[in-house]
Each structure stands twice: as C-alpha cells, then as structure tokens.
Amino acid sequence: MSERFTKGMARNIYYGGSVFFFLIFLALTYHTTKVMPERDHRENITEAVANGKELWEENNCIGCHSLIGEGAYFAPELGNVYIRRGGEAGFKAFFNGWMKAQPLNIPGRRQMPNFHLTDKEIDDLAEFLKWTSELNTNDWPPNIEG
Amino acid sequence: MNTLKYQSQAVAKPYFIFALILFVGQILFGLVMGLQYVVGDFLAGAIPFNVARMVHTNLLIVWLLFGFMGAAYYMVPEESETELYSPKLAIVLFWIFAAAGVATILGYLLVPYSTLAHFTLNELWPTMGREFLEQPTITKIGIVVVCLGFLFNLGMTILKGRKTAINMVLMTGLIGLAVFFLFAFYNPTNLALDKYFWWFVVHLWVEGVWELIMGAILAYILIKVTGVDREVIEKWLYVIIAMALISGILGTGHHFYWLMTPDYWQWVGSIFSAIEPLPFFAMVLYAFNMVNRRRREHPNKAATLWALGTSVMAFLGAGVWGFLHTLAPVNYYTHGSQITAAHGHMAFYGAYAMIVMTIISYAMPKLRGIGEANCNRAQVREMWGFWLMTVAMVFITLFLTGAGVLQVWLQRLPESGEALSFMVTQDKLAIFYWLREIAGVFFLIGLISYISSFWVTEKKAS
Numbered sequence: 197m198s199e200r201f202t203k204g205m206a207r208n209i210y211y212g213g214s215v216f217f218f219l220i221f222l223a224l225t226y227h228t229t230k231v232m233p234e235r236d237h238r239e240n241i242t243e244a245v246a247n248g249k250e251l252w253e254e255n256n257c258i259g260c261h262s263l264i265g266e267g268a269y270f271a272p273e274l275g276n277v278y279i280r281r282g283g284e285a286g287f288k289a290f291f292n293g294w295m296k297a298q299p300l301n302i303p304g305r306r307q308m309p310n311f312h313l314t315d316k317e318i319d320d321l322a323e324f325l326k327w328t329s330e331l332n333t334n335d336w337p338p339n340i341e342g
Numbered sequence: 343m344n345t346l347k348y349q350s351q352a353v354a355k356p357y358f359i360f361a362l363i364l365f366v367g368q369i370l371f372g373l374v375m376g377l378q379y380v381v382g383d384f385l386a387g388a389i390p391f392n393v394a395r396m397v398h399t400n401l402l403i404v405w406l407l408f409g410f411m412g413a414a415y416y417m418v419p420e421e422s423e424t425e426l427y428s429p430k431l432a433i434v435l436f437w438i439f440a441a442a443g444v445a446t447i448l449g450y451l452l453v454p455y456s457t458l459a460h461f462t463l464n465e466l467w468p469t470m471g472r473e474f475l476e477q478p479t480i481t482k483i484g485i486v487v488v489c490l491g492f493l494f495n496l497g498m499t500i501l502k503g504r505k506t507a508i509n510m511v512l513m514t515g516l517i518g519l520a521v522f523f524l525f526a527f528y529n530p531t532n533l534a535l536d537k538y539f540w541w542f543v544v545h546l547w548v549e550g551v552w553e554l555i556m557g558a559i560l561a562y563i564l565i566k567v568t569g570v571d572r573e574v575i576e577k578w579l580y581v582i583i584a585m586a587l588i589s590g591i592l593g594t595g596h597h598f599y600w601l602m603t604p605d606y607w608q609w610v611g612s613i614f615s616a617i618e619p620l621p622f623f624a625m626v627l628y629a630f631n632m633v634n635r636r637r638r639e640h641p642n643k644a645a646t647l648w649a650l651g652t653s654v655m656a657f658l659g660a661g662v663w664g665f666l667h668t669l670a671p672v673n674y675y676t677h678g679s680q681i682t683a684a685h686g687h688m689a690f691y692g693a694y695a696m697i698v699m700t701i702i703s704y705a706m707p708k709l710r711g712i713g714e715a716n717c718n719r720a721q722v723r724e725m726w727g728f729w730l731m732t733v734a735m736v737f738i739t740l741f742l743t744g745a746g747v748l749q750v751w752l753q754r755l756p757e758s759g760e761a762l763s764f765m766v767t768q769d770k771l772a773i774f775y776w777l778r779e780i781a782g783v784f785f786l787i788g789l790i791s792y793i794s795s796f797w798v799t800e801k802k803a804s
Binding site for chain 2: 201202203206207209210213214217218220221224225227228229231232235236238241245246249250252253254255256257258259260262263264265266267268269270271272273299301302303304305306307309311328331332333334336337338339340341342
C-alpha cells in the first residue's frame with residue numbers, strides 16, 4: 197500500500213463508513229417496522245397466541261425444532277406445521293394426541309420429552325402455531341415439509 | 343520468574359484458565375449431541391437434546407466472553423502503558439461471572455427448563471427460550487453488570503494511559519458487545535418483532551462487533567511476534583474492520599429474507615453479505631504478510647501458528663462457508679438446514695475459538711512466569727493440538743456440508759408431495775452424522791493434546 201494512504205485515512209473510512217451504513221440500517225429498520233403489521237397480522241394475536249408463545253419459550257422448543265428456519269435442526273420445522281398436520285380440520289386433534297403420546301420410546305429414534313402440558317396449554321400452543329403459519333414469510337419454506 | 347511488563351496483567355490468568363475448562367465442557371456436550379443425531383434415544387432421559395444443545399452453545403458463548411475479557415485485561419495495560427485501574431475489581435467480577443455461569447449451566451442440567459423459568463421468575467420479564475439467549479433473566483442482568491464493571495475498569499485504565507488504535511478498536515468492540523446485548527431484554531409477544539431484533543444481538547455480535555475484538559487481538563499479537571512497525575499494522579487493522587462493518591451491518595439483511603420483512607432485504611442482504619468474505623480475506627493476506635516481513639524471530643512459534651491459523655480458518659468458515667448460502671435464491675433452499683450448521687461450526691471455531699487460543703498461547707507463558715515462550719516440547723504438543731482440532735473441524739464442516747446438500751436435495755428442492763419429510767430425510771443422512779461424530783472425537787483428542795501441553799516440560803538431561 198502506498199505511503200500516501202495513511203493510518204488517519206484508514207481510520208476515517210472506518211468511522212465514517214460504519215456510521216453511514218449504520219444510519220442506513222436504522223432507516224431501513226424503521227421502514228421495516230412500519231410495514232410489518234401487513235405481514236405479521238398482529239391483530240390476530242389473541243391471549244391464547246401470546247400464552248402459546250410463552251409456553252413455546254418456557255419449554256425451550258427452539259432447542260430441537262426450528263421456527264421459520266431459525267433454531268435447532270434436530271427436529272422438524274414448526275413454522276408451517278399447522279398446515280402440514282391437518283390445518284383447520286385436523287391440526288388441534290392431531291397436536292393434542294401427539295403431545296400426550298410423548299415420549300414415543302421407539303428404540304433408536306430421536307425422543308421428544310413429555311412436557312406435561314394441560315389441554316388448555318396445548319390449545320394455546322396450537323393457537324400460536326396457527327398464527328405463526330399465517331405469517332407472510334416471503335413464501336418460505338419451499339414446500340410443505342419445511 | 344516475573345515476566346510481566348505490568349503486574350496487573352496477571353488478572354487475565356484465571357479468565358483464560360476458566361475459558362479453557364468451559365471449552366472442554368462444550369466439546370463433551372457436542373459429542374453427546376452428535377451421537378443423539380444418530381442414536382436418537384442416547385441419554386434422552388438424562389440429557390435431552392435441547393438441554394445438551396443449550397449447554398453446548400451457551401458454554402461456547404461464555405468461554406469466548408471469558409477469553410475476550412482475559413485478552414482485554416492482558417492487552418490493555420500494556421497498550422496503555424499503565425497498570426490496570428483496579429485489579430481487585432477484575433478478580434471480583436471474575437468470581438461473579440464464573441459463579442453465575444456455573445449456576446446457570448447447572449440449572450439447565452438439573453431441572454426441566456420450564457422449572458428453571460418459573461424458579462427465576464421468567465414471567466415477570468420473559469426473555470428466556472430463544473436460541474442462544476436461553477439464560478434466565480437474572481443471569482442476563484448479571485452479564486450486563488459484569489460487562490459494565492469490566493468496561494469501567496478498562497475505560498479508566500485507557501483514560502489514564504496511552505490511547506492506541508488497538509485499544510480504541512478493542513474498546514469499541516467491547517462496548518458494542520455490551521450495547522447490543524441489551525436487545526436480549528426485548529422480547530415482544532409479536533414473534534415478527536422478536537425475531538427481527540433478536541438478530542441485533544446475534545448478528546451484530548458475531549458479524550459485527552466481535553470482528554473488531556478479533557481484529558484488535560490479532561493486531562496486538564502480530565505486533566508482538568513479528569516486530570513490524572505499529573503504524574503499518576494499525577493501518578491495516580482499520581482497513582479490515584472498516585470493510586467488516588461496512589459489509590456486515592447491512593449484511594444483517596441476509597437474516598431478514600424470510601421474516602415478516604419487505605423483500606428489498608433480499609437485495610440488500612445478498613449484496614452486502616456477498617462482500618463479507620473480503621475483510622476475512624484481507625486478514626489472511628495481512629497476517630501472512632506481516633509474518634513474512636517480521637523483524638524478529640519470536641520464540642513462541644505456537645502463538646504465530648495460531649495467529650496465521652485463525653485468519654485462514656475464519657476466512658474459510660465465516661467467509662467462504664458463509665458466502666456459500668448467503669445469496670437469497672440459494673438461501674431459500676438452504677435456510678435452517680445442515681449447511682447452516684456446517685458454516686456455524688467452522689466460523690465460530692476459526693474466527694473466535696482460535697483467536698482466543700491465539701492470545702492464550704501468547705500470554706500464558708508470561709502469565710505463568712515461564713518467559714517469552716513455552717519450551718520446545720510443550721510447543722510441539724500444543725501444535726499437535728492445533729492441527730488435530732483444526733483438521734477435525736475441517737472434516738466436521740465437510741461432513742455437515744455433505745449432509746446439508748443431501749438434505750436440500752431430498753427435502754427442499756422437490757415439490758410438496760414429492761419431497762421427503764424431515765425425519766425420513768434425517769435417516770438418509772446418518773452416514774454423514776456418523777462421520778461427523780468420528781471427526782468430533784478427533785477434535786476432542788486434539789483438545790486433550792492442547793490442554794496437556796500446559797504440563798509438558800523439557801526433558802531433564804540424563
């Protein structure tokens with residue numbers, strides 16, 4: 197690098213560049229949060245959905261599953277599980293049975309623990325997963341398997 | 343023998359030792375999880391996968407934080423040319439952080455997570471149960487307190503001493519670390535907002551301010567082991583971190599492709615994250631260039647090897663493996679697959695585990711009163727550790743990449759109805775997971791070799 201390019205110039209690019217791009221990032225973030233309501237349908241967040249999210253967190257579901265692709269990759273994606281497992285017609289019945297059947301105890305198969313949730317809690321969790329499946333994720337995942 | 347320039351640098355020693363102890367724990371839990379990937383019910387009752395994973399990732403984060411803190415306590419007095427403001431505070435904070443860390447890990451292991459959540463009153467201010475931020479709220483508050491005390495101590499030291507570029511970059515990185523961690527306390531009911539701002543911690547740490555910390559440590563080591571003029575090294579440091587932030591800040595967009603976000607993020611994220619490998623490539627050129635232009639032969643060959651190694655592995659793991667799946671049209675199919683896991687492993691090892699071992703390698707002989715470097719036999723053992731761990735990590739990454747490509751092929755690319763389900767796909771990937779586990783065992787052997795090097799002494803002449 198030539199002698200004319202000094203440490204001071206490098207430092208100014210660092211400070212100037214970082215501040216400039218951080219401001220752009222903040223501006224885009226502001227815009228994103230403004231248009232987000234059209235995509236997340238927050239008007240549909242009922243008490244059950246909110247409670248379901250808390251159950252999702254307090255049982256560390258993200259420790260095995262992914263939700264819209266984020267989380268662990270040990271167990272199936274659950275962002276669209278509502279659609280994959282029956283939707284309006286069948287999901288809640290399936291989900292209640294599924295949660296109560298754990299652990300399946302099939303030798304060698306990955307085990308999901310039993311979290312000892314009540315029927316109401318299972319229903320709240322189902323409402324959370326239903327709401328999540330309705331989010332506009334720019335068309336992700338590519339197919340129903342998640 | 344006293345080999346420290348400033349006596350207060352000694353506070354770094356417990357930080358480094360504790361970091362390495364946690365590192366061993368991290369790898370052991372990694373092996374448990376690796377086995378659970380193929381023998382699903384292995385220890386399923388005692389250590390369910392979600393617990394093992396939480397311990398594995400949280401130990402990683404905490405040992406790296408201990409490493410960064412040790413690095414800062416070691417470097418800042420020497421860079422500032424003055425003793426640390428308060429060595430006592432540094433030691434007190436060490437014990438607080440260590441006790442909180444151990445208590446949290448024991449909490450994960452001994453009681454169900456929901457019990458831990460209720461016991462720590464998560465419902466008062468729910469922050470738990472989000473990936474990497476699983477710590478009870480009270481632990482998170484503890485982390486903030488420790489960080490504030492740590493930054494205060496360093497800040498006061500730098501204020502009364504010399505303000506070098508390395509000091510300023512390190513401080514900016516550490517302050518950024520503390521500031522962005524505050525987003526861990528923001529957990530809105532709306533998942534869309536939760537996910538969006540969760541990345542303010544995760545991405546702006548590892549692809550933002552942590553790179554400043556890494557750059558500062560690397561620059562410090564290069565000055566020490568090569569004797570190249572500080573002006574030159576610091577100029578390069580600024581160039582590299584400028585590129586890192588200019589690409590990395592808007593590069594956050596590559597996490598916003600499939601959230602409830604406008605689709606312009608697919609352009610912004612793709613373009614800027616495509617530039618993210620550049621600073622890492624520059625780091626490789628810079629590290630090798632400086633070592634080639636060295637003005638002295640430093641006796642600590644192992645530290646030099648770590649410094650060169652971290653630049654190469656960070657470029658491969660963060661740069662190349664990051665680029666592999668960062669463009670939106672590719673990421674549409676690879677998002678949340680084993681490709682992500684492959685990238686995560688090599689990037690964290692290359693950029694952050696290795697930079698911490700670089701500073702440990704350089705500083706420990708001085709902290710232990712041995713001198714400029716360990717004896718030759720100890721260095722050879724340490725370098726065995728370096729090569730075994732590094733090569734093992736290359737294989738772990740390759741096997742996970744193989745698993746990821748096959749997973750995308752079977753589960754993601756076909757249409758609904760044709761695509762295999764997640765669990766069926768996982769069965770097809772078993773061979774890759776077995777190979778990954780074997781590579782993991784070699785990693786552990788490398789780690790044991792590395793740790794054992796601390797006890798190796800020169801043979802007595804018979």
